[in-house]
Amino acid sequence: MKRTMVVMGALLLTAGAVMAEDQLKETQTVMKANGKNAGALSAMVKGEKPYDQATVDAALAQFDETAKKLPTLFPVSLKGKTFDGDYQTTEKIWSDKAGFDEHITSFAKAVGDAKGKIKDMDTLKTSLGVIGKQCGGCHETYRMKKT
Numbered sequence: 001m002k003r004t005m006v007v008m009g010a011l012l013l014t015a016g017a018v019m020a021e022d023q024l025k026e027t028q029t030v031m032k033a034n035g036k037n038a039g040a041l042s043a044m045v046k047g048e049k050p051y052d053q054a055t056v057d058a059a060l061a062q063f064d065e066t067a068k069k070l071p072t073l074f075p076v077s078l079k080g081k082t083f084d085g086d087y088q089t090t091e092k093i094w095s096d097k098a099g100f101d102e103h104i105t106s107f108a109k110a111v112g113d114a115k116g117k118i119k120d121m122d123t124l125k126t127s128l129g130v131i132g133k134q135c136g137g138c139h140e141t142y143r144m145k146k147t
């Protein structure tokens with residue numbers, strides 16, 4: 001009986017660790033996709049790429065997905081975890097959870113407002129400016145460059 005409980009405890013611990021690793025991967029995958037899409041849109045705004053509605057719509061759909069996922073992307077199990085990109089979380093995500101949640105809400109609103117409104121270069125410029133400010137606003141406090 002005792003042995004079974006010890007074994008089960010060990011299994012639970014392992015499962016917990018695996019879940020944190022999976023979450024870390026998922027969170028990074030989502031943020032990398034954001035970066036890729038934001039990059040594709042800003043290349044259009046800069047005139048490096050021609051305007052392409054399909055790229056715009058795909059980017060917006062992915063940002064929308066991000067907005068929905070954000071509330072679960074940074075569980076407390078990720079606190080202190082090392083990300084493999086150039087960036088890292090700050091512990092404020094958890095110590096200032098209310099502030100972090102506000103950023104999620106305002107990001108979701110910016111994305112929601114832009115959906116279906118981007119039709120050409122002008123509307124893209126405006127919406128990307130609004131959305132980009134939201135990305136940057138959250139990063140300023142809750143993301144840091146790895147040292």
Ligand code: HEC
Nearest residue numbers: 028031034035038085087088089103104107135138142143
């Ligand atoms: C509510 C907060 C929040 C919002 C909104 C947000 N991010 Fe992030 N982002 C983070 C945090 C925290 C990290 C650090 C953890 C990581 O690297 O995944 C991060 C990391 C990143 C990274 C680095 C990924 C890597 O590991 O290489 C990129 C690129 C990025 N975000 C792009 C974006 C873009 C573009 C947007 C807007 C479309 C956005 N983010 C919106 C919080 C946010």
